[in-house]
Amino acid sequence: MKQNYDVVIVGGGAAGIGIAKTLDFLNKANLKQNENAPSISFCVLERHEVGASFLRWPKEMRFISPSFLSNPFGLIDLNAISPDTSPAFTLDTEHPSGIEYAHYLKQIVKHFELPVYEGVSVAQIRVAEGGYWLETLASPQTMPNKLHAKAIIWAGGEFQHPKNKPFRGSEHCIHNSSIKTWTQLSGKEYVVIGGYESGIDAAIQLSKLNKKAHVVASSPTWEKSSADPSLVLSPYTKGRLRAAMRTGLVTLEGNVKVLSVDRVGNKYHLTACDQDGALKRMIHNQAPILATGFESSARQISHLFDWRLDGMPLVNEVDESTLHTGVFLVGPSLRHDQHILCFVYKFRQRFAVVAHTIAERLGVDTSPLDEYRRQGMFLDDLSCCGGGCTC
Ligand SMILES: Cc1cc2nc3c(=O)[nH]c(=O)nc-3n(C[C@H](O)[C@H](O)[C@H](O)COP(=O)(O)OP(=O)(O)OC[C@H]3O[C@@H](n4cnc5c(N)ncnc54)[C@H](O)[C@@H]3O)c2cc1C
Structure with missing residues (x-):
């Protein structure tokens, strides 16, 4: 050199x-x-x-x-x-x-x-x-x-350089970029925060392992249409998502913005709001998966x-x-x-x-x-x- x-x-x-x-x-x-x-x-x-x-x-x-x-x-x-x-x-x-x-x-x-x-x-x-x-x-x-x-x-x-602090309590979550293999997760049911490529991929991979995955996203990307592939799910992901949905293991919820995650005992309490600002609470047994980019x-x-x-x-x-x-x-x-x-x-x-x-x-x-x-x-x-x- x-x-x-x-x-x-x-x-x-x-x-x-x-x-x-x-x-x-x-x-x-x-x-x-x-x-x-x-x-x-x-x-x-x-x-x-x-x-x-x-x-x-x-x-x-x-x-x-x-x-x-x-x-x-x-x-x-x-x-x-x-x-x-x-x-x-x-x-x-x-x-x-x-x-x-x-x-x-x-x-x-x-x-x-x-x-x-x-x-x-x-x-x-x-x-x-x-x-x-x-x-x-x-x-x-x-x-x-x-x-x-x-x-x-x-x-x-x-x-x-993951965005791993998008809201309060995000340190209780697992950013998808830190997953070496989805087989390392032992739970049966997960919530995935984020609905773009990484979030949907996470849900698909979990369903392949016979685990339930509930995707919450501030924008329902799976319904969006655009000529720019940077703004919508790729055909490859849409095809795989359709197959994953047929298993009944993947559920999608758009227009939901997660505001915080609290760890209460061994549970994870999510606070979110919908597009009208109405609060919504969810309780999960497993650390939420962050697919926040x-x-x-x-x-x-x-x-x-x-x-x-x-x-x-x-x-x-x-x-x-x-x-x-x-x-x-x-x-x-x-x-x-x-x-x-x-x-x-x-x-x-x-x-x-x-x-x-x-x-x-x-x-x-x-x-x-x-x-x-x-x-x-x-x-x-x-x-x-x-x-x-x-x-
Ligand atoms: C999850 C994910 C999936 C993607 N899938 C696709 C896809 O299917 N198709 C597609 O076209 N694009 C995809 N992309 C987008 C893009 O292609 C990738 O982000 C790609 O890795 C970008 O290449 P890069 O060289 O810029 O970054 P990287 O591959 O991340 O390379 C950057 C390198 O810089 C090094 N580095 C950083 N800081 C320093 C420093 N201070 N000193 C020395 N070295 C440093 C890092 O170690 C790293 O090796 C994807 C992106 C992500 C995040």
């Missing part, structure tokens, strides 16, 4: 490895044209190991977005992080588990020899002359624990961003902090106005935008990125996104 880089990427998940692969592609394409061409020096710092968040998914959880090797026909596998790879091809499965997807990411690092340093946690980023100083928790005997970068790309994700890991460097009202970092048209030049965001926390770029197939299309901006500033030829545009992985005009489906 060197001490000075053009770019340091923080996080070795889908976003961090995806942007690293894009920079690597650009460098290799330029060097192929001219062996003296300038290139971008970069590395990825990952506090655990590549794909660490995916390795922490509950064992039974699967990608809701399907994988299919459609790349040769110009439609990149929805879960691929680069045009020339496909989880469907690497993993031989349509809905990868977390462990499988982490394997796909590790294979990319290995195959393309990406400069990834595992076990290096970035503890602090300070503004410095000509860029930023990153302070890591790495031992100075093994690698420098202070690195200078002209630009930072934050790819710290969300999964390791995640927050942006960019909170770790909150001083480097301005923040939107929805709690996500504010970025400009090239996904750069509006406060600090050279601080970029990639991954599921990316928002542009009403656009939510939380899925891999959405946020991967911005890797080339970030790579292009950085390359241009460093005087590196950006023309190889036209290949990303040709492959539908260079989305710099978001005005074409959204709108309704006609049928």
Whole structure:
């Protein structure tokens, strides 16, 4: 590891490895044209190991977005992080588990020899002359624990930052991200708080184990319809939910907002209100399951961003902090106005935008990125996104 880089990427998940692969592609394409061409020096710092968040998914959880090797026909596998790879091809499965997807990411690092340093946690980023100083928790005997970068790309994700304090008494609940496998739960009946993908997945997994699951959610997501898959349940989840409902083990209750949970003896007392504000009490024998979502890991460097009202970092048209030049965001926390770029197939299309901006500033030829545009992985005009489906 060197001490000075053009770019340091923080996080070795889908976003961090995806942007690293894009920079690597650009460098290799330029060097192929001219062996003296300038290139971008970069590395990825990952506090655990590549794909660490995916390795922490509950064992039974699967990608809701399907994988299919459609790349040769110009439609990149929805879960691929680069045009020339496909989880469907690497993993031989349509809905990868977390462990499988982490394997796909590790294979990319290995195959393309990406400069990834595992076990290096970035503890602090300070503004410095000509860029930023990153302070890591790495031992100075093994690698420098202070690195200078002209630009930072934050790819710290969300999964390791659960929203686990949404109301009073939430410490009595179990956040779904802390479940290693649903078989670890011994009770017969659970209440799940939250009705988006994670909450419904929790209910489905519990019903498969012959346990009852009652989902309470402030919004009845299962009734919602939208052309944006970030706002409604995926077809994969809706199909599985229909099957789970037929068992009679899953019940759904929308328009209910949980206000608090109290532990009384060995019972859990939930206080909630309906949409008219009427209070409702529920008593359960098991700790409620929290499926209340995640927050942006960019909170770790909150001083480097301005923040939107929805709690996500504010970025400009090239996904750069509006406060600090050279601080970029990639991954599921990316928002542009009403656009939510939380899925891999959405946020991967911005890797080339970030790579292009950085390359241009460093005087590196950006023309190889036209290949990303040709492959539908260079989305710099978001005005074409959204709108309704006609049928
Ligand atoms: C439960 C769940 C299910 C999802 N399912 C899908 C799906 O089916 N399809 C889809 O397209 N998207 C899905 N998403 C959205 C998105 O694809 C994932 O969130 C994906 O993991 C995002 O990749 P990432 O690289 O941004 O984050 P992560 O995979 O979380 O990677 C971030 C990495 O950064 C590291 N890190 C964080 N802070 C530091 C630091 N200070 N120093 C060093 N390293 C650090 C972490 O250890 C981690 O490895 C899902 C999200 C969640 C939460």
